Amino acid sequence: MGPPYEYLKRENMAFDKTEAEKLLADCARRCCICGRLHRVQIHHIVPGNDNIENGIPLCPNCHDEAHTSYSSGRTTRTYTAAELKLHRQRTVDQVKREAKWKPGGTDWKKDKKLIIFFAQCLDRPAFRNYFHQELSFADFDQAMEDTLVALNTGYWRTRDGTLIERAKGKVCIINASWREKIEKITVIIEDIRRRFHKTFGLNEMLFHIRGPHRFYNRDLDEFMNGFRHDRDLGNWMDTKRQETINLMNSLLAELGLQPLQGLREH
Ligand SMILES: [Zn+2]
Numbered sequence: 047m048g049p050p051y052e053y054l055k056r057e058n059m060a061f062d063k064t065e066a067e068k069l070l071a072d073c074a075r076r077c078c079i080c081g082r083l084h085r086v087q088i089h090h091i092v093p094g095n096d097n098i099e100n101g102i103p104l105c106p107n108c109h110d111e112a113h114t115s116y117s118s119g120r121t122t123r124t125y126t127a128a129e130l131k132l133h134r135q136r137t138v139d140q141v142k143r144e145a146k147w148k149p150g151g152t153d154w155k156k157d158k159k160l161i162i163f164f165a166q167c168l169d170r171p172a173f174r175n176y177f178h179q180e181l182s183f184a185d186f187d188q189a190m191e192d193t194l195v196a197l198n199t200g201y202w203r204t205r206d207g208t209l210i211e212r213a214k215g216k217v218c219i220i221n222a223s224w225r226e227k228i229e230k231i232t233v234i235i236e237d238i239r240r241r242f243h244k245t246f247g248l249n250e251m252l253f254h255i256r257g258p259h260r261f262y263n264r265d266l267d268e269f270m271n272g273f274r275h276d277r278d279l280g281n282w283m284d285t286k287r288q289e290t291i292n293l294m295n296s297l298l299a300e301l302g303l304q305p306l307q308g309l310r311e312h
Contacts, residue, residue, distance in 0.1 A: 061088055065098040074144075077105035078130070078137040079112070081217040081225065091130045102134045136218075143220050153220040161297050163213040164228055167196040168294050169306050173287050176309055177280035183246075183270035190239050197232045227297055231290045238286050245279060246270060284309055 066088050077086050088101040089109050104112060111124045125133075147153050172180075172189030180186050196202040200213035216232065219225040273279060291308035298305055 060090075060096040061098055061101050062096075066101065069098055069101055070103055072141060073103045073134070073137045074141045076103065076137055076141070077108050078102050078133040079104060079108040079125075079217075081137075081229070091127050091134075102130050103137070140218075140220060144222060147220050157219050157221050157224060158301050160213060160216075160219055161224065161228075161301060162303070163200070163202075163211065164197055164216070164231075165294050165298055165303075165306060166211075167193050167202055168231075168290060173291060174307060174309060176311065177283040178274055179311075180274070183242075183273070187239070187242060190235055190242070194232060194235050194239070197228060197235070224297055224300075227293050231293050234286050234290050234293075238283065241279075241282065245273060245276075 069088060070086070073086075075083055075086050077083070082105050084105050086103045086105050087109070089104045089112060090096075091100045091102050102112075112130065143153050147157075170189055170193070172186050172193070175181070192203060196213075197216050199215045200211075200218075201209065202211045202213070203209055216225060216228040219228060288309050291306050295305040295308075
């Protein structure tokens, strides 16, 4: 097998061109799993069947993930055919609903409820304390991860793993510009986590320390404390988190709701 995109190209050519274009249009060229617009192409739900009913628009990331089930040497099945079809159906429905979306309507109300849920997820100490005032960097890291999970999947948990609320993930927001703002927030939080882990060289460490349960030990925090007064790192972390708060506040303002406080001295 050649590089992944060669494979993708060959695969894509097998669908009827007109039908493939119609499916892409029905999905607004959106990846049916993550909702992104980046380099979306039609993928086979089950290999070897070129009927368009067996096609699903996916971005390269989600495509790679969906394909792990069929490549040799992999035993994990990320998505079943039924799941992929549900994702496709949800996307097609969503595009239709988006065209009918209006303020005060049913989907506006549903979107509003989700935005309030996402705002709650950002309304936590990890998005209020300046980096140099952060009490525990281990908790900070965990809070970033929990927030990402909540935005992506709608699962919001306490630190010990208890489920607080089960909503829907950001991909389910019908209003495109609102969805994109939440998407931007998740991209920024991903950046924060990446820089945080890179700085602390944590990827390896967390794997060993964290284990299957969510707990941290004091040693980890003591080690991290050495970075508390790194000005560049602190400013960057503060700017990035304030960006997420500003994006969220612009959504809350559109809905006529109170803004989040964001970073403040305490
Ligand atoms: Zn995707």
